[in-house]
Amino acid sequence: MNGIGYAAVVGQVVVVVGGAPLLAGWMRQVRARLEGRAGAGVLQPWRDTCKLLRKEPITPAGTGPAFRAAPALLVATTAVATALVPLLSTDTPVSSHADLVVVVALVALGTLALALAGLDTGTAFGGMGASREMTVAALVEPTILLSVFALSMPAGTTNIPAIVAGAAHHPARLASPAGLLAVAALAVAVLAETGRIPVDNPSTHLELTMIHEAMVLEYAGPDLALVELGAQMRLTLLLGLLSSLFVPWGIATSGSWGALAVAPVLFAAKLCLLGAALATAEVCWAKVRLFRVPELLAGSFLLALLAVTASYVLNGAP
Template sequence: MSTAVEYAAVVGQVVVVGAGAPLVTGWMRQVRARLEGRAGAGVFQPWRDARKLMRKEPITPVGTGPAFRTAPALLVATAVVAAALVPLLSTDTPVSGHADLIVVVALIALGTMALALAGLDTGTAFGGMGASREMTVAALVEPTILLSVFALSIPAGTTNIPAIVSGAANEPARLASPAGLLATAALAVAVLAETGRIPVDNPSTHLELTMIHEAMVLEYAGPDLALVELGAQMRLTLLLGLLSSLVVPWGIATGASWAALALALVLFAAKVCLLGAVLAAAEVFWAKIRLFRVPELLAGSFLLALLAVTASYFLGGAS
């Protein structure tokens, strides 16, 4: 009985992230449209866009190699594996022992690197420019994610993410500590940068002077573009889910119970929708910062993560 529930939790996490990611994106667009006084296209519009793209013919630019052709599938595959590892619904799964912090961050970085190589493989000016900007952002974002989660892992004594979430759920005082607050702020900024949201990047722009993610995927079309969009949406949902699991871990199933798993599913959807609505509302009032100021913002988030590690180490040792 317990084994069936544990495997169902893994499958449920992958299905929820894969099928729910376009809905999260549609929800955020709808919230933003309502705040701007527009009707909006509807929550299901990303699914309709994906269906339209799947019916089109894929186009491969002349001169591109395996990096361009395999990047969409690799982007989705890394998101699927990370969704299976990260404790979104349950901390007690058959793969929870492998859900190490470094492994999850490496999977996210692998998807970023694959898309950057695809942008370089096209040989276009836009692709190279976007890949250069993306790797500059990634060089500052990945260490910030590592340090911010590592600060939360020091009280738990392990870098295993399910163990960190279980410990935080049992001891809420960890999250209210100075180290927990600093780590949360640093991780929130890192999530914005990793998913290409305002103020770091504008996902709806095609201006060559400002775009980062869009510059790398301009040559994709048809099913390949659908996979790229799905991979980006899954990464957004995954990182929002990781943030909610680390900061608000209550409701996640810690044992093999169908009722606890069902409750965790409902609470996960509510938490991700709430975070998505807050992010969409903030984007209405925020402006995209200049590209040359992005490293300053990310360096500030890295400093917050470093301070969180320092505070967690010394306060933990003092206690």
């Protein structure tokens, strides 16, 4: 493997870590403009992170290692998953290890770390948020697996770079019934996994409805900065995975410096469009009631199951 593959891996991690707060700021700015407000600016999440990093770390009395390790584990697992998922290139030194199950397991590990941290605090809000988060995760993770698995059947492998490369060379797969069902199911799963409307509202602290915020209420200073950065990275990663699977054009599929140089620009453009669309939808949508969330996620799981069935039939399986 030449230096292009290593540069692609480093570039993916740098783009996601550095661009995740910018994506969050862009979405807040779009939402503010649609609501008739000026907004704080695209760079506000970076300013908040720098401010939190300068503060004194505070750990609640009685918490154990699960609470202290969760922020770093959340960022680390997301960074590893970012290195595996083909966001800029499908030809990297780690592409052979970028299996669907491995990537989903890394995302689930970050979710589990936050849930354990919420339980470790011993507070009512922490336990409530952890319980809700694991309920959502139990429905979201199978949906992600089945959605991508439906796309893996034409490629004959669960290796995500191979799936993306196959979709880039055979775009007709994406317009098939299986592809359309899979994108709908995966889009709902991404909204739930990242705690966006209609599943959760990231901008509220109403105790009766919050899920993610309930688990991280006890964090402060640098730990809170890592938690916020990890959440922003997960949003960027999952939106990037969605764009790579269903809009794979612009991703370098060969060892070319020219293709790799263009890939970050097109990746940023796709994320800006997805972020703007998501922010616009959040202005128009209302958060569903908490007891309706399992029904919504069960519907997305059914769509993913139908996508697998359609892919099985359309690919001439015996």
